[in-house]
Amino acid sequence: MDVLSPRPSVGQIKPYRPQRPPRDGRRWIDLSLTHNPLGPSPLALDAYCEAAGRIHCYPDWGQDPLRHAIARRHSVDADHVVCTAGSEELIHLVAQAFSGPGDEVLCHERGYRGFLKAIRASGATAVVAAERDMVVDVEAMIDRASERTKICFLANPNNPTGTYIPTEAVLRLRAGLPAHTLLVLDSAYADYCRLPDYSDGTEIVENSDNVLMLRTFSKMHGLAGLRVGWGYGPTAVIEAVNAIRGAFNVSLPAQLTAAAALADAGHEEATYAHNAQWLPWLSRELERVGLRVYPSVCNFVLARVPTDPSLGIQAVIDHLAHRGILVKPVADYGLPDCLRITIGREEENKALVAAMAEILG
Ligand SMILES: Cc1ncc(COP(=O)(O)O)c(C=O)c1O
Structure with missing residues (x-):
């Protein structure tokens, strides 16, 4: 019997399964996708x-x-x-x-x-x-x-x-x-x-x-x-x-x-200004708590978590989740010790840095 199958290269595709904040009644801070923290224009x-x-x-x-x-x-x-x-x-x-x-x-x-x-x-x-x-x-x-x-x-x-x-x-x-x-x-x-x-x-x-x-x-x-x-x-x-x-x-x-x-040029300018203010702030603060942050010109940063055998990256991800914060692991880019973190609203950025400081000391 012939077996139904797509072309072989389709078998190499790993389906994209972005994380979703769990529906547990908590108000999650989702910094795992590259959303505009200001939302759309009115x-x-x-x-x-x-x-x-x-x-x-x-x-x-x-x-x-x-x-x-x-x-x-x-x-x-x-x-x-x-x-x-x-x-x-x-x-x-x-x-x-x-x-x-x-x-x-x-x-x-x-x-x-x-x-x-x-x-x-x-x-x-x-x-x-x-x-x-x-x-x-x-x-x-x-x-x-x-x-x-x-x-x-x-x-x-x-x-x-x-x-x-x-x-x-x-x-x-x-x-x-x-x-x-x-x-x-x-x-x-x-x-x-x-x-x-x-x-x-x-x-x-x-x-x-x-x-x-x-x-x-x-x-x-x-x-x-x-x-x-x-x-x-x-x-x-x-x-x-x-x-x-x-x-x-x-x-x-x-x-x-x-x-x-x-x-809506005003919305574009407000988005740009928000990012221009918080991208350097977040990069600096994450470095201050021990992460290596790569220079970004986008609305997110790539940060390398310090390699300490007693503290794997999963422990950091779990701690952030415990604080209601979602970030994106990028192991499938060959970067198992890095996280991609989107620039959020002011209180979200501050909550992220505080949670990072707690776990990284
Ligand atoms: C570099 C790059 N190109 C393209 C896309 C696809 O974006 P969309 O399909 O939402 O326009 C993304 C989404 O994350 C991206 O990061």
Whole structure:
């Protein structure tokens, strides 16, 4: 009897099972996902409520109002924008459209794990380039590229390391890859990084025909539960994604709410300012209680827990949970002694540091 089975590479995919705060009646502080601690914009909430009366209608197939709102806000050409159900869907669609069995797809050692999942789902072979002290090593990536490399995924800044590489290094990567390799710049956390040597990749897209930039409404805009992401890239890539995406992949409330969120510059500024205040504070305070914190430009930090044989990382996680605080272990990134901790509200950040101080002494 024939046995029903997916392609072998699908068997290598470890299902993503994020932790959830237990439903035990306690008010948990959840710093395990990269949520915006300020929540969504009030303008977005109003648009969401208004959309409720229209959910018997299919959404706009061409995503026109949302694409045009993105184009206005980000000064890009709406014809080169495509919207998806979170940027995660776009990562999958690109892998599906541009790679398959026999092809190689390049990514980086501590890179966002969504890349590996999409590569395996497409049947292609993942080639993973080493990083240097939690930072992408462009030369190592170029070294691992070959004639068979169809896509190169780069998360910049990266999750979970929180680090970035400057525009000049991204340009060096582009120049060192074969022309037939699509460079995908995942700029999910770009809104948090305003350093002069960093760019989200808009100009790189515009000056080449083999670069796609990904953005998301999940982080800065606080719409993670709605699932909206978008890509900006050359015609061939946008056409390929449009050809294979579900006709109505971004729901009607999602399109209207995301467009409204873009109009709220005040909410964006407040989110940026909150992060700019508490990211250095949390990094400093965690170092003060003995953790090594990697320099982050995102809305989270990666922290290495001191290796003391009498105190394993699980004891730290358990103690935090005892205090009602959830953080993200990152052992599946090859970092068994590290935690990813999201910047929360003031009282949440202070509660986390106090709980860390209690257990680390
Ligand atoms: C680097 C990076 N890219 C993409 C995503 C996917 O985000 P979403 O699908 O919510 O847009 C995430 C989510 O954590 C991420 O960290």
